[in-house]
Amino acid sequence: TKLSDNHIKLAIQKDGRLTEDTHNLLRTVGLHFESYKQRLFSICRNFPMDILYVRDDDIAEYVAEGVVDLGIVGRNLVVESEKPVEEIMPLNYGHCSLKVAVPADSGIERIEQLSGCKVATSYPVTTTRFFAERNVDVNVITISGSVEITPALGVASGIVDLVSTGSSLRLNDLVAIDDVLDSQSIVIGNRDSLANSHKSAIIERLLTRFRGVITASEYKYVMMNVPTSALEYISTIMPGLKSPTVLPTADVEWMAVHTAIHEDMFWDVIEELKTLGAQGILVSSIEKMFV
Ligand code: ATP
Ligand code: MG
Incomplete structure (x- = not known):
């Protein structure tokens, strides 16, 4: 090959x-x-x-x-x-973000307080640009790994490092004080x-x-039974792709409604549907979706 x-x-x-x-x-x-x-x-x-x-x-x-x-x-x-x-x-x-962090007991809360200090990072270009844009004069020190231990070693007063859950910062008694960049x-x-x-x-x-x-991955597929009387109003709050699919059930008082709901509004919509009398709400993930 x-x-x-x-x-x-x-x-x-x-x-x-x-x-x-x-x-x-x-x-x-x-x-x-x-x-x-x-x-x-x-x-x-x-x-x-x-x-x-x-x-x-x-x-x-x-x-x-x-x-x-x-x-x-x-x-x-x-x-x-x-x-x-x-x-x-x-x-x-x-998903992660590049953040400015300092020792929790340093008393530093704003990046301006790092003026004149050393800041350790594996992202010297991004870090230098960030502090320059904020007009804070720092001495950027490039470290290739384990940046989060440099304050404890006395190498730097603060760091700029990638954070996802923040557990690595906590482990090293550091707190984030500013965001440099969001990444994925x-x-x-x-x-x-x-x-x-x-x-x-x-x-x-x-x-x-x-x-x-x-x-x-951003949508859920939702199926539910809705009182026929509430259908019209429920259709207006369903932010589906187009209008939701509505199917008759064996009981004329109830309709089955199928639609895709975006994760951003999912819980709000589900809660409102419950209040409006929707029952038997089934939610499943969608493997692929072309709109
Ligand atoms: P390589 O051996 O390929 O150079 P690496 O050790 O430099 O790998 P990884 O630690 O595998 O890199 O991280 C790869 C990417 O994962 C990062 O560049 C970042 O975009 C992302 N990432 C997500 N969460 C984190 C995190 N908590 N810490 C570091 N990177 C993260
Ligand atoms: Mg790498």
């Missing part, structure tokens, strides 16, 4: 926090490929694409240079790399590849599949 010229190439993280979710996404959109931990790349059996496994730090560079056409990587690294790539699509996993896993693309008609057609097919899975 070797990489093919007619195929597009996608770089993903070889072994890390994004790897499992990325594999799941690729498999959910129907791609068949072998993946072994030791390999450098896989060839999809049923789609014109090859997958390269690399360190996440290198993905933006490979995409910018055209070594690959697409990459899946945390937005934090794309911003930090400053490489000229197209940010194509957020994937709704790998995104698809990035090489600009020449996106302008190439052969490649962009394949890329668009892949993105359509991704969209189908991501949209579906």
